Amino acid sequence: MTTAETADGDVSAQSGADPRIEHATAVKRRSTLRDVAREAGVSLKTASNVINGTGRMTALTRERVEAVIKSTGYRVNVAARNLNRDHTGFITLAVPSLTPPYLAELANRTIDAARQLGFSVYVTTYAEGSAKGARDLLQSFNSTVSDGMILSMSEVEDITADDLTVDFPLVVVGARTTWGRADHVTPDDVQAASTAAAYLFDHGSRSLAVIGAREVFDQDKLLRTVEGNAELRLRGIVEECMRRGVLLNADCVGVTRKDWTIGSGARTTQQLIDAAVPFDGIVALNDQLAIGALFALQTNGINVPRDVQVIGFDNIEESAYMQIPLTTMDSRLDWTAPTAVERILGRIRGEITHPDLLMTSSRVIERQSTR
Incomplete structure (x- = not known):
């Protein structure tokens, strides 16, 4: 009462x-x-x-x-736990953009992998090549709010070895070199592109075109390259052509600079068609370029895969649901994201102290854009 x-x-x-x-x-x-x-x-x-x-x-x-x-x-009690652990329970994932499907999926898979291991993820983007790019993020990292960083380095920003010499746990994902200054987790782009070219040759193609080069084709320079998605993938294609005694015609290498969109793939493929250069297989350096290539080929009445086979990279979700489902190289985000998370947590806990290069092989996902 x-x-x-x-x-x-x-x-x-x-x-x-x-x-x-x-x-x-x-x-x-x-x-x-x-x-x-x-x-x-x-x-x-x-x-x-x-x-x-x-x-x-x-x-x-x-x-x-x-x-x-x-x-x-x-x-x-997060505050008490962090005092006892001497870390925050958060890691940072820094990417150039969340617009490309590949990077959006990388973010989602990183969040899932970290959650399973008891950590949360701050996702941030940075302006490529600007004063507020990856270099600024590395220099301004705040260890009171995050225990370490997983960095997807821009393809266009001029990062140096000194930039990667930091006093916090750092793991780099993607095709940029790290000079042995940080852990590096990446699929083997040279192997993946070689496999893609070999797949087209083995299924009947005799003359290849490539969509997605950053700059005008220079075979000698490409064979010396050690970083960059476009450069390493193009190098893998060149090496496979050389193994088979096939010439990769410079006129069949479509330059898109850093524009790897569907529209760019369609426009560049149309330029190759208009130039009447002979090809019966296209290796597009990502799936969005490949989807654009499919559009241009179909618009011009070119049968896929009978007349021209097409293969892409990254196995984005949309690739399986095109009018002609796209054969693609799976870049193994199912491996990259959890491996990067495990590596950064090993660094945070002091279990890993020596930087390593961790690579995996990509695999062909067979669909109807190839024979």
Whole structure:
């Protein structure tokens, strides 16, 4: 029984508990980590390991603790945890843009991989080649809000070895060199492009065109290149042609500079068609360029894949749903993102100290744009 004052100032009796007392009691009774451990039947350390994404245990144990956390509504005291851990529980992913489907998928997969290991991700973009580009991000990194950075380096920004000499955990993804200054996680673009060209040759093509070069074709320069998606992929195509004794005609190499969009792919393919240079296979250096190439070929009444085969790169979602589904090289984001996350967390925890180059092979996803 509680009392309350009426509008006239009289005191009347009311049944039931004071909601303010109930709230105070609820706050005092909020579940603790010790409560979680007791209900799950595990040690306090095991419960803590589940929260932090650390330690070794069976999947069944982890699932049981996670179920108790959910049922009790236990919430981590982030500030206290960060003081104890001496880190924030966040990592930064920096990309040039989220417009390209490949980079958008990289962000989503990185977030998922980090979440599974108990970390959150700040995603930021930077202006390529400007004073506020990747160099500025590296110089202004704030370790009080993030424990480390996964950096997708711009294809056009002039980054040096000194820029990558930093005092915080750093992992670089993509086709730019790191000079051994940071961990580097990337698919093998030379191998992937060689495989793509070989696939077209093995399925009947005799003369290839390439869509997506950054600059005018220079074979000797390409064979010495060590970085850049466009350059490494074009190098792989050249090397495969050389192995087979086939000449890659410079007139069949479509230059798009840094414009790897559907529109650019369509315009560049149309230019090759108008020039009447002979080709019966197209290697487009990403899927968006390939989709544009398909449009130009179909617009000109050229049958795909009977007259011209087309293969792209990256296996973006749209590639499977075109009028002619696109054969493509899967650039293995399913490997790149979790590998980069595992590497950065190893750095944060002090388990990894030596920079390494980690590479994987791409694979052909066969669809109807090839024979």
